[in-house]
Amino acid sequence: xxxxxxxxxxxxxxxxxxxxxxxxxxxxxxxxxxxxxxxxxxxxxxxxxxxxxxxxxxxxxxxxxxxxxxxxxxxxxxxxxxxxxxxxxxxxxxxxxxxxxxxxxxxxxxxxxxxxxxxxxxxxxxxxxxxxxxxxxxxxxxxxxxxxxxxxxxxxxxxxxxxxxxxxxxxxxxxxxxxxxxxxxxxxxxxxxxxxxxxxxxxxxxxxxxxxxxxxxxxxxxxxxxxxxxxxxxxxxxxxxxxxxxxxxxxxxxxxxxxxxxxxxxxxxxxxxxxxxxxxxxxxxxxxxxxxxxxxxxxxxxxxxxxxxxxxxxxxxxxxxxxxxxxxxxxxxxxxxxxxxxxxxxxxxxxxxxxxxxxxxxxxxxxxxxxxxxxxxxxxxxxxxxxxxxxxxxxxxxxxxxxxxxxxxxxxxxxxxxxxxxxxxxxxxxxxxxxxxxxxxxxxxxxxxxxxxxxxxxxxxxxxxxxxxxxxxxxxxxxxxxxxxxxxxxxxxxx
Numbered sequence: 001x002x003x004x005x006x007x008x009x010x011x012x013x014x015x016x017x018x019x020x021x022x023x024x025x026x027x028x029x030x031x032x033x034x035x036x037x038x039x040x041x042x043x044x045x046x047x048x049x050x051x052x053x054x055x056x057x058x059x060x061x062x063x064x065x066x067x068x069x070x071x072x073x074x075x076x077x078x079x080x081x082x083x084x085x086x087x088x089x090x091x092x093x094x095x096x097x098x099x100x101x102x103x104x105x106x107x108x109x110x111x112x113x114x115x116x117x118x119x120x121x122x123x124x125x126x127x128x129x130x131x132x133x134x135x136x137x138x139x140x141x142x143x144x145x146x147x148x149x150x151x152x153x154x155x156x157x158x159x160x161x162x163x164x165x166x167x168x169x170x171x172x173x174x175x176x177x178x179x180x181x182x183x184x185x186x187x188x189x190x191x192x193x194x195x196x197x198x199x200x201x202x203x204x205x206x207x208x209x210x211x212x213x214x215x216x217x218x219x220x221x222x223x224x225x226x227x228x229x230x231x232x233x234x235x236x237x238x239x240x241x242x243x244x245x246x247x248x249x250x251x252x253x254x255x256x257x258x259x260x261x262x263x264x265x266x267x268x269x270x271x272x273x274x275x276x277x278x279x280x281x282x283x284x285x286x287x288x289x290x291x292x293x294x295x296x297x298x299x300x301x302x303x304x305x306x307x308x309x310x311x312x313x314x315x316x317x318x319x320x321x322x323x324x325x326x327x328x329x330x331x332x333x334x335x336x337x338x339x340x341x342x343x344x345x346x347x348x349x350x351x352x353x354x355x356x357x358x359x360x361x362x363x364x365x366x367x368x369x370x371x372x373x374x375x376x377x378x379x380x381x382x383x384x385x386x387x388x389x390x391x392x393x394x395x396x397x398x399x400x401x402x403x404x405x406x407x408x409x410x411x412x413x414x415x416x417x418x419x420x421x422x423x424x425x426x427x428x429x430x431x432x433x434x435x436x437x438x439x440x441x442x443x444x445x446x447x448x449x450x451x452x453x454x455x456x457x458x459x460x461x462x463x464x465x466x467x468x469x470x471x472x473x474x475x476x477x478x479x480x481x482x483x484x485x486x487x488x489x490x491x492x493x494x495x
Contacts, residue, residue: 010193010267013219015135016109024084025056026129027108031063031098035116036070042116043078043085049122050084058084059108063098065090096205100198103191111191115182121226128223129185137221138190138267139213141176142183146224153229160237164244171252172211176220179207183225190218193265203240204247211251216265291339292401295331303327328359332408340409354408361403362396 016025028046032039043060050058062075064087075087088102103111110132114120120142131137144151145165151158161180168174184206186194190213200208214220254260303323310319332355336342342351369392373380 010138010189010218010265013135013138013267016133023057024059024108025133026050026054026058026110026112027061027102027106028058028125029061029063029099029102029106029111029113030116031065031095031113032067032071032075032116033065033093033095034067034069034071036067036074038116039071039074040078042118043082045118046114046122047082047084049125053126059106060085061088061102061106062086063088063090063102065095065098066093094201094205095203096198097201099205100195100201103186103188103195106188109188110185111188112185113182117230119227119230120181120183124183124223124225128183128221131221132185132187136219138187138218139210140185140221140223141178141210142181142225142227143176143178143222144181144225144227145177146222149224150226151229152227157229157237160241164241167245167248168207168211171248172255174211175214176210177222179210181225181227183223194218197260197265199250200247202243204244207244208247208251211255212260212262212265215255215260216262218265218267288339288405289401292335292404295334295339296397299327299331299334302330324359324363328356331355332359335404336409340404342409351408355404358400358403358408362400365396365399366392368392 028050030039030042030046035042039062043062047060050060060082062078062085064071064075072087072089075089078085079087088098090098090101099113110129112125112129114125124142128140128142131140143149145162161178165174165177165179168179180203186209194209194213194216197212198205198208210220306323306326307319310322313319314322329352332352333348335355336348336351366389369388370385373385373388377384
């Protein structure tokens with residue numbers, strides 16, 4: 001898994017500011033491999049739709065990844081006939097490789113892609129990119145599994161799709177609903193930081209990108225789509241599923257080991273409601289309760305296993321004491337990492353000592369309850385003993401959680417300046433002037449002839465081999481510096 005450093009922390013998300021007049025706002029990439037029959041109808045249909053409905057300048061980029069039929073010739077012909085269409089040729093296969101290379105070289109602030117079969121209804125394209133233009137979201141995906149989506153496909157593909165997304169939810173804790181719908185968009189500033197961390201060059205590229213983005217705290221917008229299955233799809237289902245499962249294992253292992261530098265993708269959200277000081281609202285209480293309960297259940301099972309093992313070599317009292325001691329140490333370590341999110345070795349010994357004190361208090365509470373029962377009745381009923389033990393253990397559990405939360409692992413965020421969350425990355429972030437007039441977003445012209453006066457893009461058709469994009473053109477060179485729109489800015493059109 002890659003750990004190379006990224007260009008820096010993302011700036012606060014803003015409504016897309018003005019760029020150069022000739023720079024398209026949207027670059028739609030169509031990755032193709034041996035699609036000589038479907039390519040031209042797809043591009044013509046997409047171009048007509050964008051001309052009719054998209055209010056800004058746009059570009060359609062055909063990313064041909066090592067086609068062996070006449071697809072390159074069709075791409076070149078479309079590029080010659082339509083000014084907004086550009087052709088891009090790679091000499092190696094892989095949808096992920098094609099998207100990474102083209103997105104790396106593009107100068108458009110919004111980058112999107114869609115499959116050449118246009119299974120997704122194009123009316124979802126503007127809702128897909130609008131949240132990225134407005135600054136509401138970092139990535140956007142079309143979802144065939146949303147409740148309001150309308151999907152037509154066979155039961156086999158339906159089952160595979162839903163099973164795959166269930167695997168993602170269970171193994172990688174993914175919260176997005178549809179990882180592999182070929183209809184996605186991303187802000188360019190996000191792509192600059194995110195793409196160097198994505199290893200896959202094939203069909204798993206989408207999933208890996210989304211999982212990393214979600215784990216880094218980026219906002220993913222989902223759009224319900226109308227989708228009709230292409231019966232002539234050339235996707236090899238078994239091979240693709242196998243490669244996807246290998247990718248799930250690889251990404252899961254990287255997340256578990258901490259080798260992914262997710263902190264480098266953090267974004268200062270600005271007016272995030274989670275940053276506001278709200279009285280009497282405990283931070284993370286629900287998540288901590290769930291984690292504490294899960295750790296408690298596992299600790300109980302661990303205690304029973306230890307007790308059974310120790311009982312083979314000693315009496316019940318010794319086995320019980322040893323099992324309780326070992327499980328208490330494990331319980332404190334697990335709660336430290338999983339429930340309260342404390343990482344590193346700093347303070348670990350002190351936490352264990354405090355955990356043993358908490359354990360001793362709970363043990364005294366349960367033992368004291370039994371002693372009080374025996375003092376009150378010389379021969380209490382077994383059911384009465386069980387009831388007292390259950391009540392005492394519940395009280396001890398609640399007390400243990402409260403002591404863990406308030407004494408052992410207290411929330412120390414209030415003792416630190418709030419800016420420390422992103423201070424370590426601020427120097428590498430873009431800097432912006434406080435006052436900067438802005439111009440309107442580059443508009444699509446309205447020529448008398450369909451193509452005669454369409455804007456000529458500065459995008460050059462370049463032939464790259466896979467992996468050469470970084471050598472030919474750096475991330476920073478491939479972008480246009482944009483100025484954020486702020487509430488205090490003045491609009492020269494209104495002056």
